[in-house]
Amino acid sequence: MAIAAVISFDTVGQIATGGGEAVTWTAALALFFLIPYALLFAETGAAFPQEGGPYVWVKLALGRPAAALTTLFYWVTNPIWLGGSLVFLAAETWDGFVFHLGSGTVADYVFKLLFVWAAILTAVVSLSRGKWITTVGALVKVLSLGLFTLTATLYGIEHGFHGLTEAHFSPTAAGFLALVPILLFAYVGFEAPNAAGEEMHDPQKDVPAALGRSATVAAACYLLPVLALLAVVPVKQVTGIGGFMEGARLVFDVYGPAAGPLLTATAVMFVFALLTQGSAWMIVSDRMQAMAAADGGFFTRKLGAFHPKLGTPVRTNLLSGAVATLFMLTAMQLADGDAGAVFAVVLTVAVTTLLLSYLVVVPALVLLRLRRPEVERPYRVPFGDRGFLACAGLVYAWILVGSWSALFPGVLEGVFGIEYDFMDAWGVSRLSFESFTLGTVALLLVVGTIGVRVARRESAPA
Numbered sequence: 001m002a003i004a005a006v007i008s009f010d011t012v013g014q015i016a017t018g019g020g021e022a023v024t025w026t027a028a029l030a031l032f033f034l035i036p037y038a039l040l041f042a043e044t045g046a047a048f049p050q051e052g053g054p055y056v057w058v059k060l061a062l063g064r065p066a067a068a069l070t071t072l073f074y075w076v077t078n079p080i081w082l083g084g085s086l087v088f089l090a091a092e093t094w095d096g097f098v099f100h101l102g103s104g105t106v107a108d109y110v111f112k113l114l115f116v117w118a119a120i121l122t123a124v125v126s127l128s129r130g131k132w133i134t135t136v137g138a139l140v141k142v143l144s145l146g147l148f149t150l151t152a153t154l155y156g157i158e159h160g161f162h163g164l165t166e167a168h169f170s171p172t173a174a175g176f177l178a179l180v181p182i183l184l185f186a187y188v189g190f191e192a193p194n195a196a197g198e199e200m201h202d203p204q205k206d207v208p209a210a211l212g213r214s215a216t217v218a219a220a221c222y223l224l225p226v227l228a229l230l231a232v233v234p235v236k237q238v239t240g241i242g243g244f245m246e247g248a249r250l251v252f253d254v255y256g257p258a259a260g261p262l263l264t265a266t267a268v269m270f271v272f273a274l275l276t277q278g279s280a281w282m283i284v285s286d287r288m289q290a291m292a293a294a295d296g297g298f299f300t301r302k303l304g305a306f307h308p309k310l311g312t313p314v315r316t317n318l319l320s321g322a323v324a325t326l327f328m329l330t331a332m333q334l335a336d337g338d339a340g341a342v343f344a345v346v347l348t349v350a351v352t353t354l355l356l357s358y359l360v361v362v363p364a365l366v367l368l369r370l371r372r373p374e375v376e377r378p379y380r381v382p383f384g385d386r387g388f389l390a391c392a393g394l395v396y397a398w399i400l401v402g403s404w405s406a407l408f409p410g411v412l413e414g415v416f417g418i419e420y421d422f423m424d425a426w427g428v429s430r431l432s433f434e435s436f437t438l439g440t441v442a443l444l445l446v447v448g449t450i451g452v453r454v455a456r457r458e459s460a461p462a
Contacts, residue, residue: 007141007221009089009274011186013244014347015222016229018179020169023227025179028171030219033398034187036391038215039381041191043388044365047377052291053191053284054361059295061364061371068297068455069448074357075289076323076444077350082119082278083324084331084346087112090271092343093245097267104332112328119275120321123282126310134283137276140269142217145225147266148248152228155251161231174418178425181406184398185351186222188358189281245270282320290316298451300458344426345433348406349440355403356441362399366392407437 015022050056054074059067091111095101101108122133229247248266252259290313294304307314331346368375369388381388405412410430413420422430 007138007145007218007277008186009141009144009244009270009277011182011347012145012222012225012229013247014182014344015179015186016226018175020230021171021175022179023223023230024169024171025176026183026219026222026226029180029183029187029398030223033184033395034215034219037187037395040362040365040388040391040395043377043379043381044368045191046379047375048368052288052295054357054364055288055292055295055297057368058360058364059297061367062360064295064297065452066360068292068452069445070357070360071288071292072298072444072448072451073353074361075285075320077354077357078278078281078285079320079324080327080346080353080440081350082282082320083116083326083328084350085343086119086274086278087115087324087328088331088343088346090115090274093267093270093274097245097249097264098271109332113325115271115275116278116324116328117321119278119282120317120324122276122279123286123320124310124312124314124317126312127283131283134276134280137273137279141273141277142221144266144269144273145221148244148251149224149228151254152225152232152247152251154254155232156228158254159232173416174413174420177401177405177412177418178409180398181348181351181355181402184355184402185347187218188354282317286313286316286320289313289319293455296455296458298448299454345428345436348409348433349437352403352406352437352441353444355399355406358399359396359403362392362396407441409433 015026018025044057045053048057048060055067055071058070091101091108094111095103095108101111225244229244232251233247245267249263252263252266255262289298290304290306292298292304293316294301294306298304303315303319304313305315306312327346366389369385381391383390401412409425410420410422422433426433
């Protein structure tokens with residue numbers, strides 16, 4: 001589940017647009033963000049394995065209203081992501097490598113709607129069945145990335161690694177500010193399976209072990225394909241929406257006549273992996289949101305009802321599908337249908353809402369560590385409280401920088417005197433960008449505040 005959720009196929013190409021230094025920063029964040037982040041959530045997830053994960057942790061530390069608002073931002077990231085970058089990348093891949101859809105056509109809309117609701121239905125079925133779909137998706141994802149990396153290596157041996165001559169691996173401040181939000185988004189999410197903690201056999205034992213394995217796999221699945229892509233494709237030709245598959249189109253030439261069928265098969269696997277990636281997040285985040293509602297923290301408890309036979313929060317699942325559909329239809333109007341521009345902007349919206357939720361979740365972990373010392377902790381961060389606080393401080397600093405850079409791109413660049421062309425970077429004006437991103441955040445705050453107040457009235461004694 002963690003591998004299916006965390007390894008984001010849609011971010012591989014976007015990361016690679018940063019050039020050679022993307023590899024450097026990917027490795028740096030693996031060491032200085034991913035490891036302390038995994039340590040924090042391994043300890044907390046094993047100590048507090050209740051269904052709902054981060055919702056429960058924030059509630060215990062800061063109260064139900066804070067937990068409800070935090071969970072809203074965490075949850076809504078996923079229908080936004082599903083109806084945003086995932087569905088746009090899937091449609092672009094299907095259009096270019098499997099079957100022509102066109103842009104803004106009936107076929108394009110039908111494909112995107114089917115993609116969104118197939119992911120939702122995977123979350124609706126019981127976890128005992130749905131988990132196998134996401135497990136197959138995780139295997140397909142790792143297989144696809146492994147095949148691409150191997151093929152790119154073979155292509156480089158035959159034709160030369162010309163991309164490396166243009167890739168500059170020295171880190172820069174501009175590269176850091178551009179890459180840190182997307183890299184943080186790529187690495188977070190290992191706490192996601194805790195949302196179904198009570199459906200694990202032994203969460204106190206399973207959580208730390210799963211975190212260690214999946215973090216290692218995730219770091220490798222970002223570093224190796226990005227390096228392989230940059231080694232054979234000139235940096236200027238790498239795009240966020242087409243990076244991985246366009247790279248595959250080039251390197252699969254080594255297979256001769258079999259290249260076409262292999263490329264089509266890879267595209268189908270790619271789309272399936274994207275779909276199950278969305279499914280995995282729907283499975284865990286919908287449970288969190290349902291727990292918030294069932295606990296009396298968000299609108300009505302009816303929203304948090306779990307189906308008696310399926311054991312899934314069907315009403316929340318359907319709400320996610322409606323939000324994803326609405327966001328997809330809205331995003332289709334952005335930038336006059338320019339898929340590349342839409343992809344980058346809607347991915348940033350998902351990055352923003354998720355990172356903002358961690359600004360509350362991480363302090364909650366610290367408070368639980370300090371206020372609840374009596375709770376059994378099967379796994380502990382090394383060096384006691386000092387080690388835990390050091391990890392939390394480092395992770396929080398990364399999240400702060402990433403959140404600001406995602407919400408207000410170009411501002412920190414201006415502070416440090418770095419040249420920044422907004423239209424060139426995003427393909428839309430700053431006004432359009434900020435209206436979409438800040439408008440989404442503002443709308444969520446309004447909805448969240450109303451949801452908390454309605455829940456209070458419902459819970460108040462008559």
